[in-house]
Amino acid sequence: MSSARLIRFVLKPAVCAASLGPLGVLVFGAFTGGLGANPIEAITHGTGDWTLRFLLLTLAVTPLRTLTRWNPLVRFRRMFGLFAFFYASLHLLTYVWLDKFFSWREIARDIPRRPFITMGFLAFVVLVPLAATSTAGMIRRMGGRAWRRLHRLVYLSAIAGVVHYWWLVKADVSRPRLYAMALAVLLGSRLFVAYRKAGGVTSPVRPRASISATR
């Protein structure tokens, strides 16, 4: 089997199935009492956690590809990004349905008033156009340059997502801190590459122009 076929018919389906695992665990737990005393809280936290994990995984693809020089990695990036959107949608649905019971008035009041919800909502909204333009056809229609520029919004979504988590915990920020550190490494690696490509010049204009070239 050629490596392209291996990726397409074995690795991708396997990774896709594994990515559905967290959902499986939540659904199985919900029906068997495996989610503890407060299952709805477990679902809220579970879907939120996996959104952040898939966002970080998506952002890890490019640096890992550079490090390992294994280019086929990039073929998993869209899938990870779409799973981030998938879990983000479930997370939002949990809030809208199981927390607010579709009380749009309350939701509309919450979003501007509760900073952590503002951040979470921003993180989600920003992902919508990215998911909508994730097909090969959309990339062709938009043109690579415009598409890449738009998809840089993923950085904003990841930052907003981590801030959302940080702002909601009561006292123990150790877990949001882990996510923040991972995100800092992933974003930092991009700045580093951009800086190097720009020949080490610290001009504020040139590194920015070269970020798109490295994606």
Added chain:
Amino acid sequence: MLIRPATEIPSSEITDERVYVRRREFLQACGLAAVGLAASPIAVNAQAAARPRKLENVARGPFGTTEALTPYENVATYNNFYEFGTDKSSPAMTAGSLKTRPWTVKVDGECDRPADYDIDDFIKPHTLEERVYRMRCVEGWSMVIPWVGIPLGDVLKRFEPTSRAKFVEFTTLRDTRQMPGQRSSVLDWPYVEGLRLDEAMHPLTILAVGLYGAVLPNQNGAPLRLVVPWKYGFKGIKSIVRIRFVDRQPVGAWERQSSSEYGFYSNVNPQVDHPRWSQASERRLGEFFKRKTLMFNGYGDQVAGMYAGMDLRKNF
């Protein structure tokens, strides 16, 4: 015409008032017993084995509720007890490291009888009472818990507080070996909580030593914890080693951590939001829909008078 006196009802026929008041629970219990008989005895034994020792001579206390009790398994596995980790499931798994005997409670401050008490001597003079209370956590969930405890007011009177005693301050054990969560600095250890003296003396306020008729599990604050049902759950300080009468308002651990979010009073109040989330509703564990949160957690008839004239938005 001869007027006969009404036939006297023999006292043995009169339903005890306590039973009468709790008739629904009595019927429920009968139903449960029937189900229990049908169920496998092995399952029943396994459940009994998991629970701590039963407490003897527990009287039914006042202020009960007929709301459905939160199952023991949930009360004993869903705990905010940061001394044993910040996950709600971790205290049940790790609190075994806490040694609740021997245990000393130090009583000091503005009182005439300060002393160090052995926990059993501390409890012995009092009758254990079962108190079924709602518990509302500041995070927005709630339970109904059958505590076993002693009225704090009766306990405090024994120590003869002086006229300078205006508040009572409670302190949790500090021992990083028994309480591994204290190695992390999420809170400024040891955990401290306080009540105004009249709140502490209020008949609703108890020191709990048990749960569901059995000894309090470590993760629920053994051997001695405070229960103040009209306040948010974090006021219910666990594993108490010190009770101090003071003339100044104590600063609780959460108030110290974030005074804009957690006030001294922390009375359950659906109108005063936590700065980051609404307190208007709550999720009763085991229920799908949320409930409206009640003022003073439904104990307004008993406690509202203590706060008459106070701005509860300011004194949150």
